[in-house]
Amino acid sequence: MIIQRVSSTSNFITWFGSVLLLVLFGWLGWQDYQQQQTTSVLQKWALAFLVSELLLLLLLSDMQRVTRRLMRELQQSQEQKQQRESIQNQKYQQALSTLNNIAASFNPDWREQLRQALKVAADYLQLPIAILSRIEDENYQVLVHSAPPGLLQDDSHFDLGQTYCSITLAANDVFAVHRMSASEFAAHPCFEAFALQSYIGAAVHVDGDTFGTVSFSSAETKTLPFSQLERDFVSLLARWIGSTIERRHYLEAQIEVAERLKKIASQLPGMVFQFKLSPDGSACFPYCSDGIGTIYNLTPEQVKLSAEPVFALIHPDDIQQVQDSINQSAAQLCLWKQDYRVQYPDGEIIWVTGRSVPELQSDGSVIWHGFISDITERKKIERLKDEFVSTVSHELRTPLTAISGAIGLLHGQVLCELPEPAVKMTELALANVKKLQLLINDLLDMDKLIAGKMLFDIQPQPLLPVIEAAVRDNQSYGQQYQVTYQLQADTDDLWANVDSMRLQQVLTNLLSNAAKFSPADSTVDIRLQRQNNQALIRVIDRGCGISDEFNSAIFNKFSQADSSDSKSKGGTGLGLAISQQLVTRMHGNIGFYSEMGKGSEFYILLPLVSDNEFNEVSL
């Protein structure tokens, strides 16, 4: 293009110059001919024109030639540059695709994966010895290598000082030498020992700490120094290796956790599980220990995608209860706790107990983590225990009736007069028989309550008469402790659904406790009040109070503040446990406040009969 323009410009100058010269020499020749009037003058000027024309043509052609040459050289250098760039590009592409191949490779064996990577990188760098090292203090360990056969072995150890890698670590950058013998490191022990001429290496970091190095070396001298591209390549490779090792560590830790869970779970007497309930109602066990075999006779795989096989085994009488409890736990995100039966296809039934904690997931599903165990034995023992208590109590009662009757007759001096000390003895015997009777009554009550066999005769009725009767009946008991009961009712029109006999039993328990623990000559206040839609019955004493340690246990079976108390105060330790059960069965609450040394207040809250019910009753 440029050359064409140059040649057309020179053509133009040639023609234009020639015309100018012709006009100039023509005019000069004409002037001269006018003065001298000879043809020789014309010849002279014609010759001069030809000479100058020739000179012009020579000059122009030389100029054209020089320009052409310059242009050609320029073109050539441009082409060379393009060629160089494309080679560079190719190298970059090669480097990138090598790294890409390395990153995309996967082998379950981490050593082989890294060895593959080292080999690919070594081919790219054209350095046959590739080593990934683990460096701890001065110990250099060949973790993985790729080298011609027989040269190296994995897990061989060297002194760090004996390797170029000591320099790499110290440099904290890519360290590269293409001709060791000509470098400042010619005296390094590594060169003396292994005579490696070319070396490139970089530090590998794992979890922010120096892990080791990745290095490539050869006994051959490299013709050209290492390029920036090659340095970047090694640096990137070192980072990839670092993150690969991190991932491996993470994976191994996860595998270890899973293994640990499996081992621990296998030792548990039951199944550990993760149960998932999706918003569409489908359920499954994403995780389940092998213990599912002992509970449901299933494998974890059988319930991984659907919980159906499990639900199919739950006893038909219990399935509704189990499903309701799961739904309730999901809705309220509260602990799931349930005892139920599992029925195997052969008809065998076992009792199991399960508990698990729900967690709401972002997708609306709920996942529980929990445990289910076989409690068939426990249920059997519980039943035996209940039967035992029941039988023993009944069996004790008959001889006790005879004993109390016999002593009662002796004490009543029906058969003969007794001397004074003998009367005292029969009195003592009677008092103790009475205690035994109370204990057996309590035991039987508890037994009935636990077995759900206690029948309640719940009727809507005013509370005040029931309380008055209880206070009246206990007056003489209070007198034993020189304690008086004082009843104060805000209103006499509080109705509740209660079994009057059972409520009296509870009140008797509270009143006798209050008397027992009150100082002599004190009063126990009994109040009946309305609190919102509940009736509040309070029994307030001025006794010793209840210690904090005992607070939580007070409604437990056989609990008394301490054994010395039970000796001095009497009682079975069942009273409050029974009272709580009775009040609960009447849909009420029982509780207490207490202050050490000042006294205690026990209260009963009972739901009042609503107006509707009340009207029905009045009608």
Add this chain to the structure above:
Amino acid sequence: MTELHRIMHIEDDPSIQQVAKIALEAVGGFTVHTCSSGQQALNDYPDFAPQLILLDVMMPGMDGPTTLQRLQQQYDLSAIPAVFMTAKVQSNEVASYKALGAVDVVIKPFDPMTLSDQIRKIWLDFQR
């Protein structure tokens, strides 16, 4: 109004038999005929001709309610009140015993010194 003299006591436990006998005879001045089983009661009933029957609920073999039923089937008990003796009862249980034909229930363990008064009161209530 007839005075109560003859009481038939049906009870399997010999100790309680004795205690009740003394309590009713020595304290109350009644005449007590003790039967150890329901069958014995059925046999002895015509000879003794009790005015009141006191019977235990829980007995091996024939229990109290069955014994009472059989007595009612064999003899005319319309003028003879029957009283059950049983362990601490719940209020609704008393009703069920009364439905079986008993006029009242004496709770075990009983107080031997007041048992006679209790029986006499039941007798008087029945007479009225």
